[in-house]
Amino acid sequence: MDDRGLPRERGGTHPELHDVVIVGAGQAGLALSHELTAADVEHVVLERERVAESWRGRWDSFCLVIPNWTVRLPGAFYGGGDPDGFMSRDAIVRQLVGYAAGFRAPVREGVAVTEVHGDPHGGFRLSTSAGPVLARQLVLAVGGYQKPHHPPAWRSLPDWAHVIDAEDYANPTLLPPGGVLVVGSGQTGCQIAEELAEAGRRVHLACGRAPWIPRRVEDRDMISWIEETPFFAAKVTDLPDPRMRLLANLQCSGRDGGHDLNYRTLQAIGVTLAGHFLGAQNGVARFEDDLDASVAFGDARYDDICQLIVKCLERNGQHVPELPRAAPFVATPVTQLDLSGVGTVLFTSGFRPDFARWVDLPEAFDAMGFPVQHDGSSTAMPGLHFMGVHWQRTRKSATFLGVAEDATLLAERITASVRGA
The missing domain is CATH 3.50.50.60 (FAD/NAD(P)-binding domain)
Incomplete structure (x- = not known):
């Protein structure tokens, strides 16, 4: 390991390499990490700031608009005492932080991904605030809309x-x-x-x-x-x-x-x-x-x-x-x-998608900036995937109600790809 806590290859001169890199530690990225962990697929979750950061940034009185019973994270459907209530901002953050800790999600907080390029040898090359990273499979779980x-x-x-x-x-x-x-x-x-x-x-x-x-x-x-x-x-x-x-x-x-x-x-x-x-x-x-x-x-x-x-x-x-x-x-x-x-x-x-600002894979996005994908996997770029995108599979994809279904299906596909490589 180097002084940033990141794995270093022999000699310390090459980028670290992972089978799967997930960018973003909100409910979408964590849900997929849960399923990949259960399948024993090696992966890392890179988070620019902290787990559930997008929820932390909501206004003070923010709470869910759909009831608590719709919180259906893989392996952790809502089990509290107020299923018909609506979690506050801080309760949502506690839920996701506890969820990540519960299955020891391999999250690295404070690691910003600033650029993504296709690697000529296959996979993807990521420029991050903690150094270069190579991913055989890449999942962008930063939400469908990033720009006001x-x-x-x-x-x-x-x-x-x-x-x-x-x-x-x-x-x-x-x-x-x-x-x-x-x-x-x-x-x-x-x-x-x-x-x-x-x-x-x-x-x-x-x-x-x-x-x-x-x-x-x-x-x-x-x-x-x-x-x-x-x-x-x-x-x-x-x-x-x-x-x-x-x-x-x-x-x-x-x-x-x-x-x-x-x-x-x-x-x-x-x-x-x-x-x-x-x-x-x-x-x-x-x-x-x-x-x-x-x-x-x-x-x-x-x-x-x-x-x-x-x-x-x-x-x-x-x-x-x-x-x-x-x-x-x-x-x-x-x-x-x-x-x-x-x-x-x-x-x-x-908000609108803003992938083009930092992801140098123009063929992977349509004229509106949305990923060109089917059920979370890019149809233009093999090995590229998405989680938490609005209408990724269905209307509920970007909500707690739909995240478990999407994560389970995408994890099965990624697992098969990694093991078949």
Whole structure:
């Protein structure tokens, strides 16, 4: 071993070599490591910072939006006393740290992978903060989205505006005084807008197209009803357009035991709703007059889910719950906002893949930056794999609900490849 704790080949002049290198120690990387460990496949997990680092970076009040019973890590399905609750940020971190320790995951924290290249002799060459590493098989488990997305119009904001991304938000007390313009209305945008409004901030929310669900129906969490259907098992090929992979997740909240959270509930607590953010001119933000269309889109997606639940339950002879209808929506959306009274513009408009910045394998990614893969294995680059990618296999792939299935299948494929080499 060298003074960094890394194995060193004879003479200390060559890169270390591993059968499998996993980049990233979140739930996806750890789940795969668990399965490879069980199969006695030699591997290492390189983590830029600490285990579960992406969860550590969420805002202070963050908690899961899907219930605890959906936490299904390989060999460690949720077994706590609150299956219908929603784990806090810190509880999620403790869960993953304990999980890694439980099977002695070969994680090396503080090792950043800065570049990945194909090796001319086969496999992959990684440049890391701890020196070069060679991998016969490489798994990128850094999530599907790594780069905050801003609509192009964000560049029109005045230089004096305090602009941050969701990953920079911790709690209302750390923001400058004044109102807050939240741009983006998926789960994150809605949760932060609600928290800011409850803290007494004047909040404007630039809304887009996002589906929503009620939190509970007949004393069951709505997610448990949806799981009775093929919704979470849907594949990219089931979508009318692959771009729908970027559609926001279902609007609802797990905070304070879980509750409804959507445009109607936000409006009721005083959040001012607007349409899509168009940009700013002379210190005034402008918005598209399309709020009604966005609300109608979300209502239509909720109706789709209701119809799916009814169809599946009736077909199986099961009890069909009384699913609530969308309440009437009446709003007078703002189309302009004087930014002089806004202390912060907070973007929660999603993330995009960013593999191309550090992975020099351009043929492995499509025009949108997503991996060209099937069930987690690259179809363009033998030996390259992915875990935790949105829609890797199904809609649930990037969640705790789907990680065990994906890890088991990918580990079987990698194990066969390593042993057949």
